[in-house]
Amino acid sequence: MLPQKIPSRIAMSCYWKVLGILLLFLQSALSLQPRVLLVSFDGFRWDYIYKVSTPNFHYAMENGVHVKQVTNVFITKTYPNHYTLVTGLYAESHGIVANEMYDPVLNETFSLTKMNTYNPKFWEEASPIWITNQRKGHKSGAAMWPGTDVKIHGVLPTHYMPYNETVPFEDRVAKLIEWFTSEEPINFGLLYWEQPDEMGHFLGPDNPLMGPVISDIDNKLGYLISKLKAAKLWGVINVIITSDHGMSELSSERVIELDQYVDRDLYKVIDHSPAVAILPKEGKLDEVYEALANAHPNMTVYKKEQIPDRWHYKHNSKIQPILAVADNGWEIVHNKSDIFLVGNHGYDNIIPEMHPIFVAVGPAFRKNATKEAMNATDLYPLLCHLLRIDPLPNNGSFNSVKDILAEVPGAFGADTCSTVIGVFLGSLLVLVFTAVFVKHFVLAQANSMHILHTEVAQPLLQDH
Structure with a gap:
């Protein structure tokens, strides 16, 4: 009897080893962490892709989702909107209300033009997504994204590049590729490029010379895609x-001069055109307001409490007592000796010229699809879903953007679910094969032992 048990033990040992390997493989598949790269081309207007040939943007659109209209937050400037994208909050809620700010509580200033932006107290009314991501045990990497070189709530991204606009786009991409492919890779990357904003200010968006600038941005996107492909990341992240x-587009004929209406000694301009934050001298609020309220037909002036609710731009101490807002295409200056920009932004966020581009491509997204509209605040809950982290309270709506995903959102995301299902089916097939193998192996061994037993016994029978 003992020899008949040996094949069964061997077979069962093989079975449990195979099962153990399959379970480890399934556990590995379940633990796959989706990866996301968020890219911002500063000042890239939604319709630039139609002004000149942009094959790389259209390649991404054909392989992903294009949202035609993204309504950003007021004021439509760089720092407020970049912080909205990574917090899902309106400017009044996350506290970065302008590129130039004065905090009367701190009695301190924040200035993009002076690069005086590193005081964490200005940023800590919110927690950006890289902090939440890292507190969940993941790793983040940032290449020049506004605010990522500030120690917010005592936390910096796992990897980051201190802001330096002279660092080439290619070097920024190289760093992100390195972080995504390292032994301890990041799952979330942020990439920022200053153009075409700078040239848009200098040339104006309608200038034919913007064509080569837009083409250059398209080439840079093509470079990014090629490097992701070379690193076997394209189609994966x-x-x-x-x-x-x-x-x-602005014009020297559309300029509003404050000096024509109010004494400059009565107030201080904190943030500049076209949404001018005005801090009156003590006791001069009403005088300054009355002087400006009906001064020009293309300028609307609000006391703080009068600012329209739809802008979500009044409930913060860094928003100044008076806000003067120019109509689209108009500029507000002290007088015509001030620096004049040919292109500008910061206007009402319902104005189409203020709206940015939005394209999403990867395993989680639908292919060659379009969506009519979304809000910039909706990006944050979408990012949290993709990264499988719980969002903090925000002003966005995941339900408003879940239709751009490849499948109905589940616990793991479409790409991970597909992987798990595939592994499960594959495991099931291997287990069935193993069971059949064990059955046939045991039967074969049993028959072999039976024949051997008969051959050994036969001569003894013949001796009788």
């Missing part, structure tokens, strides 16, 4: 290409 705002 989810890439979102967007911007903070658009750009409007």
Whole structure:
């Protein structure tokens, strides 16, 4: 009897080893962490892709989802909107209300033009997504994204590049590829490029010379795609290409001069055109307001409490007592000796010229699909879903954007679910094969032992 048990033990040992390997493989598949790269081309207006040939943007659109209209937050400037994208909050809620700010509580200033932006107290009314991601045990990497070189709530991204606009786009891409492919890879990357915003200010968005600038951005997107492909990341990570705002064309004939209406000694300008934050000298609020309220037909002036609710731009101490807002295409200056921009942004966020681009491509997204509209605040809950982290309270809506995903959103995301289902079916097939193998192996061994037993016994029978 003992020899008949040996094949069964061997077979069962093989069975449990195979099962153990399959279970480890399934566990590995379940633990796959989706990866996301968020890209911002500053000032890339939604319709730039139609002004000149942009084959790389259209390649991404054909392989992903294009949202035609993204309504960003007021004011439509760089820092407020970049912080909205990574917090899902309106400017009044996350606290980065302008590129130039004065905090009367701190009695301190924040200035993009002076690069005086590193005081964490200005940023800590919110927690950006890289902090939440890292507190869940994941790793983030940021290449120049606004705010990522600030120690917010005592936390920096796992990897980051201190802001330096002279660092080439290619070097920024190289760093992100390195972080995504390292032994301890990041699952979330952020990439920022200053153009075409700078040239849009200098040339104006309608200038034919903007054509080569837009083409250069398209080439840079093509470079990014080629490097992701070379690193075998394209088609594996989810890439979102967007911007903070658009750009409007200005004219020297559309200028509003504050000096014509109010004494400059009565107030201080904190943030500049076209949404001018005005801090009156003590006791001069009403005088300044009355002087400006009906000064020009293309300028609307609000006391803080009068600011329209739809802008979500009044409930914060850094929003100044008076806000003067120019109509689209108009500029507000002290007088015509001030620097004049040919293109600008910061206008009402319902104006089409203020709206940015949005393209999403990757395993989680539908292919060759379009969506009519979304809000910039909706990106944050979408990112949290893709990264499988719980969002903090925000002003966005995941339900508003879940239709751009490849499948009905589940616990793991479409790409991970597909992987798990595939592994499960494959495991099931191997287990069936193993069971059949064990059955036939045991039967074969049993028959072999029976024949051997008969051959050994036969001579003894013949001796009788």
